[in-house]
Amino acid sequence: MKVFGAALAFLTVAASAQTSGDLVTLKVQGNVYLITGAGGNIAVQTGDQGVLVVDTGLAEMGDKVVAAIRKLSDKPVQYIINTHVHPDHTGGNDAVRKAGLTYVGANVTGNLTDAGVGAQILAQDNVLKRMSAPTGKQAPTPFGSWPTETFLSGRKQLFFNGEPIEIIHQPAAHTDGDSLVIFRRSDVVVTGDLFVTTSYPFIDVDRGGTIQGEVDALNNIMEIAIPGLQDEGGTYIIPGHGRICDQPDLLEYRDMVTIIRDRIQAAIKKGMSLARVKAAGLTKDYDGRYSAKSGFGTADQFVEAVYNTLSRKK
Amino acid sequence: MKIRAAGLILLVAMGCWGQGPGGYNPIGPGVSLDGNWGPVFHEDAHERGPGPELVNYLGLPITDGARMYGLAWDASRFTIPEHQCEVHIVSYIYRGPYNLRIWEEHDPVSQKLIAIKQYIDNYQQTRTIWMDDHPQPPEAAPHTWMGFSTGKWEGNILTVYTTHLKWGWIRRNGLRHTDQATLTEHFIRHGNHLTHVSILTDPITLTEPLIKTQDLVLRVQNGQTWLYPCEPVVEIERPRGTVPHYLPGENPFLHEFADQYHIPVDAALGGAATAYPEYQSKLKQAGAK
Numbered sequence: 001m002k003v004f005g006a007a008l009a010f011l012t013v014a015a016s017a018q019t020s021g022d023l024v025t026l027k028v029q030g031n032v033y034l035i036t037g038a039g040g041n042i043a044v045q046t047g048d049q050g051v052l053v054v055d056t057g058l059a060e061m062g063d064k065v066v067a068a069i070r071k072l073s074d075k076p077v078q079y080i081i082n083t084h085v086h087p088d089h090t091g092g093n094d095a096v097r098k099a100g101l102t103y104v105g106a107n108v109t110g111n112l113t114d115a116g117v118g119a120q121i122l123a124q125d126n127v128l129k130r131m132s133a134p135t136g137k138q139a140p141t142p143f144g145s146w147p148t149e150t151f152l153s154g155r156k157q158l159f160f161n162g163e164p165i166e167i168i169h170q171p172a173a174h175t176d177g178d179s180l181v182i183f184r185r186s187d188v189v190v191t192g193d194l195f196v197t198t199s200y201p202f203i204d205v206d207r208g209g210t211i212q213g214e215v216d217a218l219n220n221i222m223e224i225a226i227p228g229l230q231d232e233g234g235t236y237i238i239p240g241h242g243r244i245c246d247q248p249d250l251l252e253y254r255d256m257v258t259i260i261r262d263r264i265q266a267a268i269k270k271g272m273s274l275a276r277v278k279a280a281g282l283t284k285d286y287d288g289r290y291s292a293k294s295g296f297g298t299a300d301q302f303v304e305a306v307y308n309t310l311s312r313k314k
Numbered sequence: 315m316k317i318r319a320a321g322l323i324l325l326v327a328m329g330c331w332g333q334g335p336g337g338y339n340p341i342g343p344g345v346s347l348d349g350n351w352g353p354v355f356h357e358d359a360h361e362r363g364p365g366p367e368l369v370n371y372l373g374l375p376i377t378d379g380a381r382m383y384g385l386a387w388d389a390s391r392f393t394i395p396e397h398q399c400e401v402h403i404v405s406y407i408y409r410g411p412y413n414l415r416i417w418e419e420h421d422p423v424s425q426k427l428i429a430i431k432q433y434i435d436n437y438q439q440t441r442t443i444w445m446d447d448h449p450q451p452p453e454a455a456p457h458t459w460m461g462f463s464t465g466k467w468e469g470n471i472l473t474v475y476t477t478h479l480k481w482g483w484i485r486r487n488g489l490r491h492t493d494q495a496t497l498t499e500h501f502i503r504h505g506n507h508l509t510h511v512s513i514l515t516d517p518i519t520l521t522e523p524l525i526k527t528q529d530l531v532l533r534v535q536n537g538q539t540w541l542y543p544c545e546p547v548v549e550i551e552r553p554r555g556t557v558p559h560y561l562p563g564e565n566p567f568l569h570e571f572a573d574q575y576h577i578p579v580d581a582a583l584g585g586a587a588t589a590y591p592e593y594q595s596k597l598k599q600a601g602a603k
Binding site for chain 1: 336377378379380382383386390396397399400401437438439452453455456457458459480481492493494517518519542544554555556557559561564
């Protein structure tokens with residue numbers, strides 16, 4: 001729990017630097033929009049049925065996020081999907097949930113009076129486990145922000161606003177509860193922090209992340225995304241942090257992560273210690289672009305996470 | 315006599331208008347770049363045609379990080395399907411063989427110049443250089459091969475500034491600039507010749523701006539090949555997610571270019587110093603053969 005608290009504190013500080021101004025909303029493609037500036041990136045799908053939101057930003061930005069969503073649609077938020085557990089992506093859950101509703105019927109109506117209150121929050125089951133706590137213990141996050149519906153198997157499917165939507169679990173990658181969200185008609189993939197343009201991947205080893213899961217997830221996104229004419233556009237990718245991308249952008253990142261994994265794997269085979277690997281400068285070609293200045297996503301953290309998860313005995 | 319009278323009338327008429335060809339239309343800024351242009355390959359022909367040698371970074375002001383990136387690059391990466399159709403970035407595309415069509419787009423009501431457009435047939439790229447007050451895209455907007463460009467006339471020179479670039483070649487032997495790079499260009503017309511100056515800046519891969527020039531000539535005849543269809547295929551069966559690269563210190567071509575031209579490897583590895591004439595003296599002092 002202490003680690004989670006520390007993570008929350010950092011993410012709040014780090015993200016506040018980028019939220020000093022107003023939120024920025026961009027149309028991505030089809031029915032999907034991007035809201036930036038509230039912490040992690042937020043995707044919004046709108047249509048006749050209502051609003052679906054992927055991730056909700058930091059808790060303190062909740063009201064501004066709701067206001068930004070209202071500028072896109074006055075219809076109710078029916079679904080929130082969380083790509084993973086971190087508070088810069090789930091912190092606004094409660095505020096956005098309260099701005100929505102769940103349509104209920106049949107024998108539910110009248111029996112469970114609160115069933116229709118607020119939007120549903122969907123996530124892979126490990127997200128709920130990490131946000132909640134067993135009865136009698138203090139949960140790390142407030143009850144109102146917890147997922148209301150989880151899935152255990154590899155994927156969950158929805159059809160909303162005339163669009164097929166897939167939520168696909170990516171095991172043991174950035175965390176143990178990561179999901180990709182694919183808007184199949186709009187042709188947009190939301191990756192959460194499996195892919196960011198602002199730093200090296202932050203592999204949260206304490207929450208089940210591994211380098212091999214990260215590489216597998218990046219290759220999965222590579223196979224889902226199809227570039228448009230002349231290798232540009234086509235499927236658009238909303239990363240967890242940073243700008244809108246397409247497959248060639250992801251390709252650079254996938255290559256980088258794979259190459260650094262291979263280098264560290266070769267160093268481990270030579271019997272090099274973590275300290276020696278860190279001192280060897282194996283990420284020097286990418287540090288200028290991807291090493292975060294502080295906080296999550298530094299070269300040091302990335303090398304350590306790769307080294308530790310590759311060194312584990314299977 | 316009749317001819318002499320007609321000439322007098324013409325001279326009087328021209329004097330009344332007080333202008334040459336162009337009539338009553340006042341002269342605006344800049345010159346017309348419209349037309350079909352083709353590159354002249356007398357400059358850097360070897361690099362621009364068959365391509366640069368492996369580990370030839372001579373004369374390029376690259377950072378240590380960019381050099382390490384280049385030394386890790388294995389040309390076999392071109393065989394990965396996702397890399398096969400990769401477009402030459404705008405900071406590099408004018409180095410290659412191509413036809414270049416330039417035209418202007420005007421507001422139909424005011425005839426104000428909105429944009430100068432370019433079509434580059436290599437990779438079928440259409441480029442827009444905004445000449446009006448087009449707003450800069452947000453930071454989170456996609457980056458593209460041609461980037462986001464705004465232009466202005468500085469006398470008869472079209473100066474263009476470009477942001478929102480993807481990663482792309484500095485030299486197509488493994489040296490790449492990042493998506494943080496920006497580009498300044500000058501298009502300078504001298505009659506039927508066009509000089510293109512590109513100034514690439516990237517604090518991550520370059521220690522100082524990289525300046526290159528290319529010349530083009532106006533083509534009276536239309537270009538014949540205006541398309542570039544590209545469809546990737548699996549050329550080599552590999553395990554999923556394989557990225558060909560050399561581990562640090564294991565590039566087998568490290569000495570190839572240096573040995574061929576009898577220069578030290580340090581020179582082949584580039585850096586800003588190798589771009590300047592004084593470097594030749596330094597090499598002589600070092601006893602290079």
